[in-house]
Amino acid sequence: MPGGTPAPAGDPSDILARARALVLETGEPLDRAGLLEVLTLPDERIEELLALAHEVRMRWCGPEVEVEGIISLKTGGCPEDCHFCSQSGKFESPVRVARLDIPSLVEAAKQTAKTGATEFCIVAAVRGPDRMLMSQVAAGIEAIRNEVEINIACSLGMLTPSQVDELAGMGVHRYNHNLETARSHFPNVVTTHTWEERWETLRLVSEAGMEVCCGGILGMGESLEQRAEFAEQLAELAPDEVPLNFLNPRPGTPFGDLDTMPAADALRAIGAFRLALPKTILRFAGGREITLGDLGARQGILGGINAVIVGNYLTTLGRPAESDIDLLVDLGMPIKTFGTVV
Template sequence: MTYAPTRTDILDLARDQVLRRGVGFDRDRTLEVLRLPDERLEELLGVAHEVRMAWCGPEVEVEGIVSLKTGGCPEDCHFCSQSGLFASPVRAARLDIPSLVEAAKQTAKTGATEFCIVAAVRGPDERLMAQVAAGVAAIRDEVDIQVACSLGMLTQEQVDQLAAMGVHRYNHNLETARSHFPNVVTTHTWEERFETLRMVREAGMEVCCGGILGMGETLEQRAEFAADLASVEPDEVPLNFLDPRPGTPFAELEVLPVTDALKAIAAFRLALPRTILRFAGGREITLGDLGARKGILGGINAVIVGNYLTTLGRRAETDLDLLVDLRMPIKALGESI
């Protein structure tokens, strides 16, 4: 009688391949992780935390964000209340430079090392680029903090301009798996977003690229998304969870179950062992306080503190107190994770 060899358990494989050797899981392995039964969640989170500690260390990067231009966006991202195509309560508004500098100062007071200027646009026009240039210069003159930007899709000239301004990191999310993207956005393509990321990387800026989980994607597409992100080789991946916004096409979608969200956090850590994995929007409604603690002990090593663009976040002090309680030091300016 012959016996088939016993298949290696996926978490044993994670301990060997990802924890010991630092090689991230591919799409198929990530899918196995996402399919683990709930009773193995704590074990999974433990392995993901070990990976984070081994390849990123205990430091947590803290970031604040502010919207320079809110609302009135011409794109139809189905999750976003800033689209001018939907009947949402968000109205168009712009922030002046003194207010931008004050927001950066308040962010720096929390211990944050990163401040991101965001605009709800398809891509920046000359007026917006001039505002960003003035804002970056004013912040650099008055605040000891790194400046990031998220301004939509860019031309090569705009990429070069941002690099010359001293922008440290550029955020442009792929949002979801390539195969699911047409169900989320129809006014531009996944490939257009990817091209902006390519130019940003080649210009020497750090790449911040993540997305939103819980937008109707399958587990297979969630694993595909992790592999898509790995192909970009991002310095940072912000993980958002859908907070269904009134007036948007996704307003009636259900919030992602907490076990699914935690499995996704751990799975993305196993796919991206050396990457800054940041808690971003929707974690409050999806995970709550206990889930946030589990996420930080399950692969997360960065947080956005304070409010998001159109939704309220946790108080900065709440997150900072949690990090103290978990004995996780905040990354200092100039350190790398």
């Protein structure tokens, strides 16, 4: 148990033995108490944890890895105060307001498809989309569909019911709206809107029949208890996909001076989130490069991760797409493509 002497491996009271019996054998997730035990495992048991998480992923999700690219349609100038984000107009960060035109959006989708990606996500730094942005998104989706065979996702902030219906009518495959962190920690991360407002958008998206993409960022000052809380709350939401980000502190933001998450803690978190979400797409996202490096990327793919964002993120650099594709090939992980697997 947390804070005590860990039970030896194989002991029925040991958390990994219990997780094997529950999660691997039945597909049921660990509860918050069990997740906290996983997050407090000693370093020497991380390899064992990741091996179990990999077994869970292979049994309940299969070997395929989904590849996605993202692009910012509208960057910077956001009115919200998410303390990790350099796109907020409230902070003195280097990011400036910029908009992408439709031809550039189509070209980005083409380049993303060339990597083998099945998903292309259009993102905008806004509280929620206005009429002009919704019109741009509609035009962009139509232009992409005329040129590229790829699923289109969107991340446009909080939505009204009519906007949800409009996006569903455009054929948006998946909508991303991250809860970011545990409900109890959220007021320390954002003050201009609530966790509950985000949850409501996700409820509307799910009811409209779009896939739900919802994750967050680890390493924003949350406790291990709150990390376990967050994983359990995501399991309750039951999203189709969970992007797992690690804080990459951005200059000029309130979290700009936070330390990056220790690699061992990040690996424990990957294992824990897989045991909380055994049947969910768990996607490597921002911050993995500085938190885990190349070795960590390999460990994550063999430790429960079954999707990656390739290329750069919205305001930070990622790994070259070719590096991730080469890694998947090296590990013998088939890449899911549009309608099939290679």
